[in-house]
Amino acid sequence: MSGRKRTLEAISFELVMTVIAVIALVIIIAPSLVVLIVSFTSGFSLRFPPPGYSLRWYAELWNAWQLHFAAKNSLIVALWATGLSVALGVAAALAISRSQALSARLLDSLFMSPLVLPALAFGLAALMLFSLVGLPVSPLTLVIGHTVVCVPYVVRNTVAALAQLEPTLLESSAVLGASRLYTFRRIVLPLIRPGIIAGAFIAFMSSFDNVPVSLFLRDAATDMLPIRMWQDLEGKLDVTIAALSGVLIIATVALVAVMERVTGLSRRLTN
Amino acid sequence: MGAAPASRDVTSYGMGLAAPLALFFLLFFVAPLLQLLWLSLHNDTAGLHWGLGQYLHFLTDPFSLGVLGSTLLLGAEVTAVCLVLGFPIAWLYQRVGPKLQTIIILIVLLPLLTSVVVRTFAWIVILGRQGIINATLQSLGIIDTPLKLLYTQFGVVIALAQVQMPLMTLPLITALGRIDPNLDDASCSLGAGSWRTFFRIVLPLSLPGVIAGCTLTYAAAITAFITQSLIGGGQMLFMPMYLYQQASTLQNWPFASAISIIFLLAVLAVVSVFTTLGRMSRGYGGA
Numbered sequence: 001m002s003g004r005k006r007t008l009e010a011i012s013f014e015l016v017m018t019v020i021a022v023i024a025l026v027i028i029i030a031p032s033l034v035v036l037i038v039s040f041t042s043g044f045s046l047r048f049p050p051p052g053y054s055l056r057w058y059a060e061l062w063n064a065w066q067l068h069f070a071a072k073n074s075l076i077v078a079l080w081a082t083g084l085s086v087a088l089g090v091a092a093a094l095a096i097s098r099s100q101a102l103s104a105r106l107l108d109s110l111f112m113s114p115l116v117l118p119a120l121a122f123g124l125a126a127l128m129l130f131s132l133v134g135l136p137v138s139p140l141t142l143v144i145g146h147t148v149v150c151v152p153y154v155v156r157n158t159v160a161a162l163a164q165l166e167p168t169l170l171e172s173s174a175v176l177g178a179s180r181l182y183t184f185r186r187i188v189l190p191l192i193r194p195g196i197i198a199g200a201f202i203a204f205m206s207s208f209d210n211v212p213v214s215l216f217l218r219d220a221a222t223d224m225l226p227i228r229m230w231q232d233l234e235g236k237l238d239v240t241i242a243a244l245s246g247v248l249i250i251a252t253v254a255l256v257a258v259m260e261r262v263t264g265l266s267r268r269l270t271n
Numbered sequence: 272m273g274a275a276p277a278s279r280d281v282t283s284y285g286m287g288l289a290a291p292l293a294l295f296f297l298l299f300f301v302a303p304l305l306q307l308l309w310l311s312l313h314n315d316t317a318g319l320h321w322g323l324g325q326y327l328h329f330l331t332d333p334f335s336l337g338v339l340g341s342t343l344l345l346g347a348e349v350t351a352v353c354l355v356l357g358f359p360i361a362w363l364y365q366r367v368g369p370k371l372q373t374i375i376i377l378i379v380l381l382p383l384l385t386s387v388v389v390r391t392f393a394w395i396v397i398l399g400r401q402g403i404i405n406a407t408l409q410s411l412g413i414i415d416t417p418l419k420l421l422y423t424q425f426g427v428v429i430a431l432a433q434v435q436m437p438l439m440t441l442p443l444i445t446a447l448g449r450i451d452p453n454l455d456d457a458s459c460s461l462g463a464g465s466w467r468t469f470f471r472i473v474l475p476l477s478l479p480g481v482i483a484g485c486t487l488t489y490a491a492a493i494t495a496f497i498t499q500s501l502i503g504g505g506q507m508l509f510m511p512m513y514l515y516q517q518a519s520t521l522q523n524w525p526f527a528s529a530i531s532i533i534f535l536l537a538v539l540a541v542v543s544v545f546t547t548l549g550r551m552s553r554g555y556g557g558a
Contacts, residue, residue, distance in 0.1 A: 013464075032390070046399065088291050116542055129303040209387055212496065248385065
C-alpha cells in the first residue's frame with residue numbers, strides 16, 4: 001500500500017481480523033438462513049438439513065386463524081403507536097434539536113430513557129398505574145405503552161436529520177418573506193422527511209416485535225403475534241412457526257430494501 | 272407572526288412543541304415509574320404499610336441475589352463476545368469498497384430489524400438435539416450422543432451475542448470511520464507492527480465507539496428475556512423472568528416492584544459507569 005513491506009506480522013494481523021470478521025458475519029446471517037431452509041421442510045420436525053422440501057407448512061399457515069388474529073392485532077397496535085410516535089416525536093424533536101438550553105438536554109435524556117431502561121419493568125409499572133386509575137387493559141393501553149418505548153426512535157432520527165439541516169436555508173427563506181409555517185412546509189419538512197420515515201420504520205418494527213410491554217398491557221382478548229409465537233415455542237416446537245418466521249424474515253428483507261432506497265437507512269444508522 | 276423576523280431566531284422552534292410529548296411522558300412514563308417506586312416501599316400487597324421489607328427480602332435472600340448476579344454476569348459475557356466478534360467487522364468495513372460496505376451494513380442491520388422471537392427460534396433449531404451443530408458433529412463421528420447445547424449458559428450467551436451484535440457493531444463502524452487513516456500509516460512507517468498499531472493507536476482512538484457499543488449491548492442483553500427464557504429454559508432464571516413470575520404468576524406486586532427498582536438501578540449504574548468512561552475517553556479519542 002503506502003510503500004511499506006508486507007511483513008509476516010502484517011499478514012498475520014490482517015488474516016486474524018478478516019477471519020474473525022467473516023466468522024462473525026456468518027454467525028449473524030446464518031440463523032435466518034437456517035430458519036428459511038427449515039421452513040420448507042416436508043417432514044414434521046425441525047431437523048437440519050430437512051429430509052425433503054415442500055410448501056406444506058406455508059399451506060398450514062394459511063389456516064392458522066389464531067396466528068392471523070394475533071398478527072392483525074399486532075399490526076393495528078403498531079400502526080397506531082407509530083402514528084402517535086411520529087406526531088409527538090417530530091414536534092418534540094423540532095423543539096429540542098437546536099436548543100442548547102438545559103431544559104432541552106434534560107428533555108432529550110428523558111425521551112431517550114425508554115431505550116435503556118428494562119421494558120418489562122416499565123410494562124409492570126404502567127399496568128399498576130392503569131389499574132390504580134381504573135383504566136382496564138385494552139388495545140388503548142397497548143398503544144400508549146408501545147408509543148412510550150417506540151417514540152425514542154422517531155425523536156432520535158428526526159433530531160439527527162435536523163442537525164444536518166443548513167440553518168442559512170431557514171434564514172434565507174425568512175429574509176425572502178416566507179412565514180415560519182411556509183418555510184417549515186416547503187423547506188424543512190422535505191429535507192427531514194427521510195429521517196422521519198426511517199425513525200417511523202424502526203418504531204413500527206419495534207412495536208410489531210414488542211413482547212415485554214404487551215405482556216402486561218394487553219387483555220385476554222388481544223393476542224399479539226410475538227407473544228403467540230413465544231408461547232407456541234415454549235410448549236412445542238411447531239414447524240408452522242418456522243413458516244411464519246420465513247414470512248417475517250422475507251417481509252423484513254423486503255421492507256429494509258425499500259427503506260434503503262427511500263431513506264438511505266444504512267448510512268443513517270452509522271453516523 | 273413574522274412581523275419582526277430579525278428579532279426572532281428563525282432557525283429554531285419554541286420549546287412549546289415539546290410539551291405534548293413531555294406531558295405524555297409525565298403521565299405514562301414518569302408517573303408509572305413513581306408508582307412502582309411507591310409500591311416497592313410497602314411491606315404489604317395492599318400498599319398500606321410503609322417499609323423497606325421488600326428490599327430487605329431481596330438483599331438478604333441468597334436466591335434473589337444469585338439471580339441478580341447471574342444476570343449481570345450474563346450481560347458481561349455477552350458484551351465481551353460481541354466486542355471480540357464485532358470489532359473485526361467494523362475493521363473490515365473500513366477496508367473494503369462501497370459495494371461491500373453496503374452489504375456488510377445490511378448483514379449487520381437485518382437481524383436488528385428481524386423479530387427477536389424469530390431470531391431466538393433460529394437458535395433453537397441450531398442448538399437443539401437434532402440441530403445443525405449436533406448433526407454435523409455426529410456425521411463427522413466426533414461425538415456419539417448429542418451434546419446438550421440448548422438450556423445451557425453457553426447457548427444463552429451465543430444466541431444473545433448474535434441477537435445483540437448490531438448494537439455493538441454500528442457504533443464501532445462510526446467510531447472507526449472517524450479515525451484519520453494517516454495515523455495508521457504513520458505508526459507503521461515509524462516501525463510499529465500491525466498488531467502494535469492496532470492495540471496502541473486504533474483501539475484507544477475508537478474507545479468512544481467501544482463504550483457506546485458496550486452500553487447498548489449490555490443493557491439489551493440483560494433485559495432480553497425472550498432469548499433468555501427460550502434458550503435458557505426453566506433451569507436458568509434471570510432478572511426479567513424473575514420479575515415477571517413475581518408480578519404475573521404470584522401476583523406479588525410490591526416485591527415485583529422492588530425487583531424492578533433494583534434492576535433499574537443496576538442498569539442505570541452500569542450505564543453511568545460506561546458514560547463516565549466515555550467522557551474520560553473522549554479527550555483521548557476525540558482526535
